[in-house]
Amino acid sequence: MAISRFFARRTALCTLAAAAAAVLLPLPSAAQGFPTKPLTIIVPFTPGGTTDLLARIVGQELAAELGQPVVIDNRAGAGGNIGAQAAARAPADGHTLFMGTVGTHAINAALYKKLPYDPVKDFVPLTRVATVPNVLVANPAQPFKTVPELIAYARANPGKVNFGSAGNGSSIHLSGELFKTMAKVDMQHVPYKGSAPAITDLLGNQIAIMFDNLPSALPYVRSGKLRALAVTTAKRSPELPDVPTIAEAGVPGYEAMSWFGLFVPAGTPAPVVGKLHSAIVKVLNKPEVKKRIAEQGGEAHPETAEKFAAFIQSESAKWSKVVQASGASVD
Missing domain, CATH: 3.40.190.150 (Bordetella uptake gene, domain 1)
Structure with a gap:
């Protein structure tokens, strides 16, 4: 349509x-x-x-x-x-x-x-x-630990930060596209056939970051296998009270869920x-x-x-x- x-x-x-x-x-x-x-x-x-x-x-x-x-x-x-x-x-x-x-x-x-x-x-x-919420997660081996650091790194290395998604046009993909636009960064989208294979490659550091649904990413965040940089909603998640929202972390007005x-x-x-x-x-x-x-x-x-x-x-x-x-x- x-x-x-x-x-x-x-x-x-x-x-x-x-x-x-x-x-x-x-x-x-x-x-x-x-x-x-x-x-x-x-x-x-x-x-x-x-x-x-x-x-x-x-x-x-x-x-x-x-x-x-x-x-x-x-x-x-x-x-x-x-x-x-x-x-x-x-x-x-x-x-x-x-x-x-x-x-x-x-x-x-x-x-x-x-x-x-x-x-x-x-x-x-x-x-x-x-x-x-979706949550912005990164492989711990990546050289950024916060959203401002991610933005600075992406601007210094245009097109080198890969973000995975559950597929082209999925809410996970579009959360990343919204971030690219609002944060004014150039990142490369890597679509997968579902969230699970994307997470697998993120755990293996084949991709740098992902905007994943909180329920599927939460076990990896709690185990330390992934680093949570921010949640995508307007307010913090009770499940991750110490993790800021993307808006709080330097992209005012950002909200996706x-x-x-x-x-x-x-x-x-x-x-x-x-x-x-x-x-x-x-x-x-x-x-x-x-x-x-x-x-x-x-x-x-x-x-x-x-x-x-x-x-x-x-x-x-x-x-x-x-x-x-x-x-x-x-x-």
């Missing part, structure tokens, strides 16, 4: 926000019988990753809340597009939910020339589930949307759920559907510019 077309469609987010506002309306009796069968949460990535783990944490509690089993359906591939397409085509009766991400709903529309779903028109947002949220297909009745939203927010506010999400390096983030819709709009605009500046594109 062309970027110009993407921006032309951004006005449709007003419609999305209006649909989201319906969540706040009183629930008529038509919603009282819902759900009538097991629910499914489609996860657009493989089991064991952050998206999958969050879906299982929420799904377990949601099943108890709504009185029906919740099944996790992993539909991995194409940067989340396969799962998103399946969710968009599911019956709009509230029994199929989708665990969307910054990729499926803020990056892919600008990245992919052909997108098999419309992130605005095909979905109604329920709530953000969690935000997860992985985020995850639940959606239903467009056309789902407003009373059902409202009942789902209320149940999910209740689940996310439980102390034990917040604790389990924190153990994954994330932060529970229940919010109104209107706020979630506005957040998606701002994220879409932000990452579209980064994709365009990086030249990243996927056929």
Whole structure:
């Protein structure tokens, strides 16, 4: 999908926000019988990753809340597009939910020339589930220990600092591209087929740095095999309280995060949307759920559907510019 077309469609987010506002309306009796069968949460990535783990944490509690089993359906591939397409085509009766991400709903529309779903028109947002920081990590053998030292080294050695990612156009890749632009440094991107092989080469000092999701990098930071230079969010992570944010460390205004949220297909009745939203927010506010999400390096983030819709709009605009500046594109 062309970027110009993407921006032309951004006005449709007003419609999305209006649909989201319906969540706040009183629930008529038509919603009282819902759900009538097991629910499914489609996860657009493989089991064991952050998206999958969050879906299982929420799904377990949601099943108890709504009185029906919740099944996790992993539909991995194409940067989340396969799962998103399946969710968009599911019956709009509230029994199929989708665990969307910054990729499926803020990056892919600008990245992919052909997108098999419309992130605005095909979905109604329920709530953000969690935000997860990325962390800037370096091999300890590299000659820099802080972000200012990294910036100074990269400026003195243009193009010699390699940063790995989980793939071209991934949130990990684009976190690095945003850093390059804002810090005014020239670094070389090295894409991998997933985060794991990138981490392997980082541990072997084949690449210098990486902007990785905190949950996957944290064990290596704690063991001393990788050095954490900064986290990418606006505030420090409770898991790494002594590690500054990139903004604190010398790049004011820098902020990037992985985020995850639940959606239903467009056309789902407003009373059902409202009942789902209320149940999910209740689940996310439980102390034990917040604790389990924190153990994954994330932060529970229940919010109104209107706020979630506005957040998606701002994220879409932000990452579209980064994709365009990086030249990243996927056929």
